[in-house]
Amino acid sequence: xxxxxxxxxxxxxxxxxxxxxxxxxxxxxxxxxxxxxxxxxxxxxxxxxxxxxxxxxxxxxxxxxxxxxxxxxxxxxxxxxxxxxxxxxxxxxxxxxxxxxxxxxxxxxxxxxxxxxxxxxxxxxxxxxxxxxxxxxxxxxxxxxxxxxxxxxxxxxxxxxxxxxxxxxxxxxxxxxxxxxxxxxxxxxxxxxxxxxxxxxxxxxxxxxxxxxxxxxxxxxxxxxxxxxxxxxxxxxxxxxxxxxxxxxxxxxxxxxxxxxxxxxxxxxxxxxxxxxxxxxxxxxxxxxxxxxxxxxxxxxxxxxxxxxxxxxxxxxxxxxxxxxxxxxxxxxxxxxxxxxxxxxxxxxxxxxxxxxxxxxxxxxxxxxxxxxxxxxxxxxxxxxxxxxxxxxxxxxxxxxxxxxxxxxxxxxxxxxxxxxxxxxxxxxxxxxxxxxx
Amino acid sequence: xxxxxxxxxxxxxxxxxxxxxxxxxxxxxxxxxxxxxxxxxxxxxxxxxxxxxxxxxxxxxxxxxxxxxxxxxxxxxxxxxxxxxxxxxxxxxxxxxxxxxxxxxxxxxxxxxxxxxxxxxxxxxxxxxxxxxxxxxxxxxxxxxxxxxxxxxxxxxxxxxxxxxxxxxxxxxxxxxxxxxxxxxxxxxxxxxxxxxxxxxxxxxxxxxxxxxxxxxxxxxxxxxxxxxxxxxxxxxxxxxxxxxxxxxxxxxxxxxxxxxxxxxxxxxxxxxxxxxxxxxxxxxxxxxxxxxxxxxxxxxxxxxxxxxxxxxxxxxxxxxxxxxxxxxxxxxxxxxxxxxxxxxxxxxxxxxxxxxxxxxxxxxxxxxxxxxxxxxxxxxxxxxxxxxxxxxxxxxxxxxxxxxxxxxxxxxxxxxxxxxxxxxxxxxxxxxxxxxx
Numbered sequence: 001x002x003x004x005x006x007x008x009x010x011x012x013x014x015x016x017x018x019x020x021x022x023x024x025x026x027x028x029x030x031x032x033x034x035x036x037x038x039x040x041x042x043x044x045x046x047x048x049x050x051x052x053x054x055x056x057x058x059x060x061x062x063x064x065x066x067x068x069x070x071x072x073x074x075x076x077x078x079x080x081x082x083x084x085x086x087x088x089x090x091x092x093x094x095x096x097x098x099x100x101x102x103x104x105x106x107x108x109x110x111x112x113x114x115x116x117x118x119x120x121x122x123x124x125x126x127x128x129x130x131x132x133x134x135x136x137x138x139x140x141x142x143x144x145x146x147x148x149x150x151x152x153x154x155x156x157x158x159x160x161x162x163x164x165x166x167x168x169x170x171x172x173x174x175x176x177x178x179x180x181x182x183x184x185x186x187x188x189x190x191x192x193x194x195x196x197x198x199x200x201x202x203x204x205x206x207x208x209x210x211x212x213x214x215x216x217x218x219x220x221x222x223x224x225x226x227x228x229x230x231x232x233x234x235x236x237x238x239x240x241x242x243x244x245x246x247x248x249x250x251x252x253x254x255x256x257x258x259x260x261x262x263x264x265x266x267x268x269x270x271x272x273x274x275x276x277x278x279x280x281x282x283x284x285x286x287x288x289x290x291x292x293x294x295x296x297x298x299x300x301x302x303x304x305x306x307x308x309x310x311x312x313x314x315x316x317x318x319x320x321x322x323x324x325x326x327x328x329x330x331x332x333x334x335x336x337x338x339x340x341x342x343x344x345x346x347x348x349x350x351x352x353x354x355x356x357x358x359x360x361x362x363x364x365x366x367x368x369x370x371x372x373x374x375x376x377x378x379x380x381x382x383x384x385x386x387x388x389x390x391x392x393x394x395x396x397x398x399x400x401x402x403x404x405x406x407x408x409x410x411x412x413x414x415x416x417x418x419x420x421x422x423x424x425x426x427x428x429x430x431x432x433x434x435x436x437x438x
Numbered sequence: 439x440x441x442x443x444x445x446x447x448x449x450x451x452x453x454x455x456x457x458x459x460x461x462x463x464x465x466x467x468x469x470x471x472x473x474x475x476x477x478x479x480x481x482x483x484x485x486x487x488x489x490x491x492x493x494x495x496x497x498x499x500x501x502x503x504x505x506x507x508x509x510x511x512x513x514x515x516x517x518x519x520x521x522x523x524x525x526x527x528x529x530x531x532x533x534x535x536x537x538x539x540x541x542x543x544x545x546x547x548x549x550x551x552x553x554x555x556x557x558x559x560x561x562x563x564x565x566x567x568x569x570x571x572x573x574x575x576x577x578x579x580x581x582x583x584x585x586x587x588x589x590x591x592x593x594x595x596x597x598x599x600x601x602x603x604x605x606x607x608x609x610x611x612x613x614x615x616x617x618x619x620x621x622x623x624x625x626x627x628x629x630x631x632x633x634x635x636x637x638x639x640x641x642x643x644x645x646x647x648x649x650x651x652x653x654x655x656x657x658x659x660x661x662x663x664x665x666x667x668x669x670x671x672x673x674x675x676x677x678x679x680x681x682x683x684x685x686x687x688x689x690x691x692x693x694x695x696x697x698x699x700x701x702x703x704x705x706x707x708x709x710x711x712x713x714x715x716x717x718x719x720x721x722x723x724x725x726x727x728x729x730x731x732x733x734x735x736x737x738x739x740x741x742x743x744x745x746x747x748x749x750x751x752x753x754x755x756x757x758x759x760x761x762x763x764x765x766x767x768x769x770x771x772x773x774x775x776x777x778x779x780x781x782x783x784x785x786x787x788x789x790x791x792x793x794x795x796x797x798x799x800x801x802x803x804x805x806x807x808x809x810x811x812x813x814x815x816x817x818x819x820x821x822x823x824x825x826x827x828x829x830x831x832x833x834x835x836x837x838x839x840x841x842x843x844x845x846x847x848x849x850x851x852x853x854x855x856x857x858x859x860x861x862x863x864x865x866x867x868x869x870x871x872x873x874x875x876x
Binding site: 066067068069070071072182184192193194195219220222223224225226227228229230231232233234235236237239240241243244245246247248250251269270271272274275276278279280282283284286287288289290291292293294300314315316317318321324339340342411412416417418419420421 | 504505506507508509510620622630631632633657658660661662663664665666667668669670671672673674675677678679681682683684685686688689707708709710712713714716717718720721722724725726727728729730731732738752753754755756759762777778780849850854855856857858859
């Protein structure tokens with residue numbers, strides 16, 4: 001296969017919600033109660049809902065910057081490449097990066113929509129969530145047919161409403177929802193995935209082939225070792241922190257009842273998965289007589305292969321061991337517009353890691369697994385020949401990809417050679433919050 | 439290579455401290471102030487020091503039990519196989535399991551000796567720690583020449599005393615010390631590994647070729663997803679929880695100054711390491727211009743290969759990918775007498791995972807890496823021909839390895855088929871504490 005012939009679908013990207021997103025989707029009489037985007041005196045932006053201010057309106061949306069600025073937190077739309085929040089620019093940036101399709105997690109609502117959990121007026125919030133999904137499905141994804149796998153957020157506090165909303169978005173053609181990788185963590189206080197309260201949610205997802213997309217950081221926050229710990233160490237170990245939740249999901253009893261229930265581990269990487277599965281199988285066998293960890297005759301690794309999706313940005317080791325991961329479980333992710341993304345060179349870096357992989361396996365990894373599990377069929381809409389890296393890039397000759405300086409909050413002084421620590425980054429975020437509240 | 443010709447050194451086992459351990463090592467006038475082992479009315483045991491009672495005197499020492507009892511917490515010496523705490527029985531159990539050499543982490547003192555951190559009388563406690571190390575080095579390891587790699591605990595609250603104690607135990611031939619995988623966690627409150635206060639500790643270890651052994655669970659406790667989470671999930675993801683600390687240690691600046699400084703990641707497994715190293719190298723390259731994560735010209739994976747040791751119990755995937763881990767970094771561990779250990783079949787299970795591995799690489803993994811890095815030379819003492827699985831097992835014909843019932847705290851009722859959860863296991867530990875306090 002040639003690089004130009006790759007067809008690449010990304011199951012983990014992000015959208016920074018544009019300021020007018022609710023305008024066309026909330027009833028006029030409720031629009032002033034929807035979350036509103038404000039511009040601060042210094043030109044930075046913030047979202048406000050009820051009495052809460054969201055300072056991180058563009059979390060880590062640093063794509064297109066010079067590398068020195070990858071760690072600088074954007075404070076406003078003007079500090080981001082337009083592709084972060086503008087649909088037409090996003091499609092341009094997908095084209096120039098050879099990305100056919102994309103799942104976009106939200107930003108100010110958190111990756112799992114958890115921002116709305118502590119809201120006061122739950123009836124209003126349910127309406128806001130519906131408007132959010134209408135914007136995401138009809139306006140964002142709907143304006144570029146065949147280019148997005150729409151992703152819905154859920155009213156996490158009420159499983160009855162969750163089921164209603166899943167049915168509503170399925171009717172619009174949406175086949176994945178975002179859900180915390182661990183709903184039982186302190187900050188969320190929801191029942192654990194093993195609580196029977198969730199049963200109607202599992203059922204509605206299975207019956208409608210709706211994939212549950214769980215993104216790293218939506219359960220237990222990936223820990224950093226100490227405030228002195230270099231930020232590089234935290235970035236390094238962050239993705240595989242989802243392994244704890246992955247092990248927990250393996251034992252979800254609903255996976256025995258619903259063959260079509262699928263869990264996607266977003267931004268977790270793949271190279272560590274064979275270790276986890278061997279360890280899970282060992283534990284299941286060696287400890288099974290006292291743990292009563294019944295999986296209905298399957299081993300944990302079999303459960304994984306039947307029900308899970310994984311994805312990677314750069315993961316040569318995982319690709320080399322793709323059969324130990326599970327060739328039918330692996331998807332690609334771009335992580336646009338976050339700092340780990342390798343835009344606009346994703347095809348080159350991906351292609352390099354695919355050396356020696358047979359074409360039919362490349363196709364599974366780059367798009368067929370995602371298309372099958374997410375009920376996504378771009379070929380019918382666009383024609384397969386228009387979906388390749390080569391074809392998409394041919395439409396993007398006008399896109400300027402030169403790295404630029406955008407500004408934003410800084411973890412350390414300009415030109416400092418001080419090693420950036422977890423504490424520096426926390427301080428940067430706190431300064432952003434201070435700015436917004438001013 | 440034949441199974442009988444394997445020479446196996448384990449760099450992670452545990453000793454349950456025997457009740458009279460301080461008798462021959464504390465000055466007579468201080469003996470009544472040393473930690474003392476008491477027998478409760480029901481025959482169970484507990485340790486007491488100052489005003490603190492340690493309920494978990496034999497944490498997870500379940501080797502030799504019927505499999506149904508692996509999860510039952512032993513409450514006393516009578517509920518454990520004697521090899522957990524009795525030297526002669528331990529050597530028998532090593533022989534029958536084909537284990538030549540062993541590093542034994544402590545039990546009531548915690549794996550990192552952290553039990554002594556909050557003690558009131560620090561002068562007394564320093565003396566207790568010296569007595570503990572004298573017992574461990576002179577009596578436990580000393581009574582079976584060539585069979586143990588002695589491991590010292592440290593007065594963690596004072597780096598000056600640490601340096602003194604390291605020098606003292608080095609003079610006795612001890613070349614490894616236990617240290618928290620993350621000293622900065624809340625429960626310990628020590629400076630992070632990046633604090634310059636530790637400089638004399640790094641130096642004395644490097645200058646004396648003393649390996650810093652960090653055991654999982656001594657920094658951040660490996661998390662469980664929720665109280666409802668099956669204990670099988672927790673056991674599964676527990677070892678790789680050390681990946682967070684491993685990433686942090688990669689950036690220890692002392693590793694640039696001291697070529698001989700070595701960190702051992704005990705009980706962490708190995709199969710996930712190639713993923714972490716690729717991720718670390720990517721992070722170092724992709725984010726380096728803003729993180730200032732200077733490693734003096736080496737990549738993180740090079741730092742790992744130069745300074746780290748890893749180990750595994752059962753890890754076929756890791757062995758298959760031994761060169762991606764680093765062939766000179768891998769050691770074996772038995773984890774006797776804990777529930778993950780596969781006594782007395784360690785050689786069979788290890789041998790099975792070594793299929794296709796050349797002999798000289800098998801030797802590195804099974805003993806040469808450990809011998810070199812831990813300055814351990816059993817061949818001179820015992821003769822190489824007496825160190826093989828075959829030779830050791832020939833001395834153990836009298837050892838009865840039949841699984842037995844020992845009793846102890848139960849996580850769930852006898853014959854219950856209820857899936858054992860993290861909460862069940864926590865409740866079992868709490869019940870043990872209640873018993874001891876009575």
